[in-house]
Structures are given as C-alpha cells and as structure tokens.
Amino acid sequence: xxxxxxxxxxxxxxxRWSVLLHLARLLVGGDRHRAEDLAQESxxxxxxxxxxVSQDAPEAxxxxxxxxxxxxxxxxxxWGERPVERLPEGAMTGDVSADVAERSRLEAxxxxxxxxxxxxxxxxxxxxxxxxxxxxxxGCPVGTARSHASRGVARLRQILTDAIxxxx
Amino acid sequence: xxxxxxxxxxxxxxxxDTHEPVPFEPRHRERLHEGVRVRRRTRMVRRTVxxxxxxxxxxxxxxxxxxxxxxxxxxxxxxxxxxxxxxTGSAPTPGETPTAPPTSSATTSLANPGATTSDTPxxxxxxxxxxxxxxxxQKNKGVAA
Numbered sequence: 641x642x643x644x645x646x647x648x649x650x651x652x653x654x655x656r657w658s659v660l661l662h663l664a665r666l667l668v669g670g671d672r673h674r675a676e677d678l679a680q681e682s683x684x685x686x687x688x689x690x691x692x693v694s695q696d697a698p699e700a701x702x703x704x705x706x707x708x709x710x711x712x713x714x715x716x717x718x719w720g721e722r723p724v725e726r727l728p729e730g731a732m733t734g735d736v737s738a739d740v741a742e743r744s745r746l747e748a749x750x751x752x753x754x755x756x757x758x759x760x761x762x763x764x765x766x767x768x769x770x771x772x773x774x775x776x777x778x779g780c781p782v783g784t785a786r787s788h789a790s791r792g793v794a795r796l797r798q799i800l801t802d803a804i805x806x807x808x
Numbered sequence: 809x810x811x812x813x814x815x816x817x818x819x820x821x822x823x824x825d826t827h828e829p830v831p832f833e834p835r836h837r838e839r840l841h842e843g844v845r846v847r848r849r850t851r852m853v854r855r856t857v858x859x860x861x862x863x864x865x866x867x868x869x870x871x872x873x874x875x876x877x878x879x880x881x882x883x884x885x886x887x888x889x890x891x892x893x894x895x896t897g898s899a900p901t902p903g904e905t906p907t908a909p910p911t912s913s914a915t916t917s918l919a920n921p922g923a924t925t926s927d928t929p930x931x932x933x934x935x936x937x938x939x940x941x942x943x944x945x946q947k948n949k950g951v952a953a
Contacts, residue, residue, distance in 0.1 A: 657830065683843075766824065797815050
C-alpha cells in the first residue's frame with residue numbers, strides 16, 4: 641500500500657476504532673478481550689483490501705468481516721460459552737455505576753443468543769441497518785435475517801424485561 | 809425501524825448508551841501493524857509453498873512422460889479405396905496401375921462388394937482366399953444381374 645493510502649487507513653481506524661470496538665463487543669456478547677481480537681483481525685483484513693474499498697464503504701466491509709468472524713467463532717464455541725437458566729449476578733454491587741451494571745446485563749443477555757441472532761439484533765438495533773443490509777452482512781436471505789432478528793429480540797425481551805424497565 | 813415497540817426502542821437506546829469512547833492507543837496501532845506483518849508473511853509463505861508445489865507437480869508430470877519423442881509412423885500404407893474404372897464410370901487415370909498384388913485383391917473385393925470380377929486382374933488360382941473372392945464376386949454378379 642502506498643504511503644498516502646496507509647495514512648488514510650490510519651485515520652479511518654483512529655476515527656472509527658471506538659465504534660468498531662463497541663460493535664465487536666456486542667457481537668461477542670461482552671468479552672472485552674475477544675472483542676479487541678475481533679476488531680484487530682477485521683482491521684488487518686481491511687488493510688489488505690484498503691486500496692479497493694477505501695473509496696466505497698470501508699466500514700461496511702469491516703462490519704461484514706466482523707459479523708462473519710463472530711458467527712464462525714460462535715459456532716465453534718471455543719471460549720466455552722454455555723447458556724444458563726438464570727443470569728449470573730455479577731459483581732455490580734456497591735460502588736459500581738448504574739451504566740456499567742446496565743451494560744453488563746445487556747452483554748450477558750446478548751451472550752445467551754445464538755451468534756446469528758446476536759449479530760442480527762446488533763446490526764438492526766445498534767447499527768440501525770435495514771433488513772437488506774443485515775442480510776448481506778450475515779450472508780443469508782432477507783427472510784432469514786428477519787427471523788434471526790425477531791427471535792433474538794423475543795429472547796432478549798424475555799431476559800431483559802426487568803432490566804430495562806424505565807426507572808421512576 | 810419505524811414500527812418499533814417500546815422494548816425495541818429501549819433496546820436500541822441501551823445498545824447505544826453503553827458505548828464508551830475508547831481511544832485508538834499506540835498499543836492498538838502496534839498490534840495492528842504486527843498483525844499486518846504476520847498476515848503478509850503468512851500470505852507470502854502460502855504463495856511460495858503453492859509455487860513450489862506447482863513446480864514439483866509439473867516436474868513429476870514431465871518425469872512420467874516417456875523419455876524419447878513420440879513419432880507416429882504408419883506401419884503399412886493405408887488401403888486405397890477400392891475404386892474401379894467401371895464402377896465409378898470414369899476412365900482409368902494414367903498413374904494407376906491396373907494390376908494389384910494378389911493379397912490385396914481379396915481385401916479389395918471384400919471391401920467393395922460392388923466391384924466386378926472383370927476389374928480384378930488376378931486369377932482364381934492364386935491362394936486359398938481366392939475361393940472366397942470368387943464366391944463373393946459371383947454373388948455380386950448375381951446381384952448385379
């Protein structure tokens with residue numbers, strides 16, 4: 641890659657790192673280290689195609705790479721994730737802020753979804769993507785993506801109803 | 809996204825609100841560059857191994873090919889088409905010899921049942937195969953008659 645393009649790549653990464661890392665964290669269900677690995681691997685792949693995609697939609701490319709890598713890793717279950725009957729209580733007591741507790745609960749709930757459901761829900765509600773783009777990122781038909789999203793939301797609704805009730 | 813119910817709206821808000829800004833630190837940059845270097849090396853190794861395997865494959869293929877050049881030589885002249893001046897209705901060409909070897913007469917007769925016996929210059933007294941030739945030619949005569 642030329643020097644100018646490398647500079648553009650660095651600028652893009654510096655500008656979008658925070659968003660991409662948060663996306664990765666939601667996609668993996670909250671594990672910060674795995675999220676960083678996922679973001680880094682996706683950006684490395686982006687580096688090699690940067691001259692081709694830099695003018696079009698580099699973020700869409702990273703998002704697609706990230707979603708598919710997360711789904712693959714989720715199918716392998718190499719980190720030993722297992723669904724549980726009840727959410728773990730966690731260590732959010734005492735002086736931990738409500739924001740952190742809320743995030744932790746959200747991530748724990750997301751971790752209970754299947755990788756495809758999680759990706760569909762995150763792309764739909766965090767990235768605000770239309771169904772067509774969600775399907776493209778997942779590499780499946782629109783109907784399948786819609787089904788993943790609706791089932792994921794139904795499951796989250798079941799898990800999180802208490803957690804996101806508006807506080808009075 | 810317009811038909812979101814309150815839960816979905818809160819879910820979207822929750823996902824966005826839990827985003828905490830994380831700066832792209834030098835350690836992230838270092839790790840990214842290291843990842844690029846490793847991947848570049850991996851691609852180069854993979855490409856080199858691929859080329860080596862291709863060369864080995866071609867070498868094995870060349871070894872399996874017979875050493876000398878293959879020449880295609882006819883073992884004997886091709887049988888000429890059994891044509892006769894009378895059957896084709898045309899005059900004999902000056903280059904053609906009217907006589908043929910006795911061995912080829914049987915082939916000629918068998919190959920072309922329509923040929924008449926008057927065209928074959930060999931007599932019936934040559935070999936054992938001449939009986940067949942005679943029988944065939946007589947049969948052909950009967951058909952022609």
